[in-house]
Amino acid sequence: MLHLYDTASRSTRELALREPGKVSIYLCGPTVYGPAHLGHGRATLSYDILRRYLEWTGLDVQLVSNITDIDDQIIKRANNEDRPWKDITTKCEAMWFEAMDGINVKRPTDIPRATEYVDEMVAMIGELVGMDKAYVTDDGVYMDVESVDDYGALAFQTLDDMKAGGGDRVVLGADQKRHPADFVLWKFSKPGEPAWPSPWGEGRPGWHSECVVMSLDLLGEGFDLHCGGQDLRFPHHENERAQAVALGKTFANHWMHHAFIVDGEGEKMSKSIGNVSNLLDLIEHYDQRAYRLVLLQSHYRSPITLDQGTIDAAVTSLDRLDGFAARTAGIEGEPDTDVMAAFRTAMDDDLDTPKVMALVFDTARRVNVGLEAGDDVSGLVAAVNEICTALGLELSAGSDVPDDVAAKATALDQARADKNYDLADSIRNELQADGWTVETTKDGTSVRK
């Protein structure tokens, strides 16, 4: 069974399932006001790997990931560009999924939009106000964090500590707030801004209220896992949790947070790669699988550097794996049990994908050796394929070889047999110029693209 690091308890523990055979996961999705960037890629790829693995083990995964389509950023951009905010959210959402498809991230099972849940949010906020755990100020409705017993569980700090450590930081709207950490549940709208009715005045829900309502509605109380980037740990996840706890509800049982993409020296990356902080740009210029491989070769809780060198190395590695796939195409069998057991052990240990990739490369090497020796490598081949499939890493055995290209390969072999090396070299150059990888094997020349 999968053991995952849990942020709240700060320990690695078994991912306990509320319902046997089923996993319920909530992943904080994007705010749609711009193109998906590299960071979004790490987020979605990390959980796509988790999701695929869970499904591979036979579990029924419900993955809810929202679209935040009400937000200050959206309004800001709409005002700046003088166009309807819905125009922005619709287009950005379409681009988002284009990028997700591009990196082979499976769609969540549920994709709730914040705008579809405003009524429920208002109802929830009303409940909190009714319990006097939320209160109205000039600019909105605020959560009273001191009414929440263990507020700070994800921040690793008590409210007193936060206050004491605040130094001379400026707290927005402090004069009307009961505690500096109180956060907005409902924001009154200014004229011209998108607005929904509420008992306290027209406005829009606060970001933290969106995710609680949607997660609890679709997954129910005590769902298994809540995930997101490390920046979301506090305040976003803390505040989601605070609202649920205040309402007397059990929230997520397990918290998973992934680390960031680091580009070392800021703009250096984008300069050398081109404007590649945009995910779609990356896909356009590089093998889509490269990013997934980079992530698989490091741990999800470690920050990683993504630059030209990292991507290039991954592309080369991929070529090595594709070569393996081409060489072993047609070899079928049952996955080697030892390799598969090692795979599961590594994955169940807090998703130790670096170890898995080492296993994959090592197994591929064993296949290459075995192939040369004429051994039966079908189990090892199947294991590599099985693992790659489980992780969403699709290997390519190459495209079909057209007749004329096959004929050239035959001619190349003939030329070599005739010791006409000038002709052989020219044929090989021709094939390579057309983008074919030409490999000499003991069975003759083989080509792949």
Place this chain on the structure above:
RNA sequence: GGCGACGUGGCCGAGUGGUUUAGGCAACGGACUGCAAAUCCGUGUACAUGGGUUCGAUUCCCAUCGUCGCCUCCA
């Protein structure tokens, strides 16, 4: 100011209190090849600095320096 994380060989990036290696990329040597490519075999003074604990630390503790995240929207 508070909280958290991190500094590993040319690069990316795992891991561990000690006799055996992460892995990938790059480099070099070799096998194979007509030559290459691919593949295989082999090679490299690695663990920020200074203390401490220990028979022994890269791996535990403390300090220092440096990098980063969060505390305000953020994957």
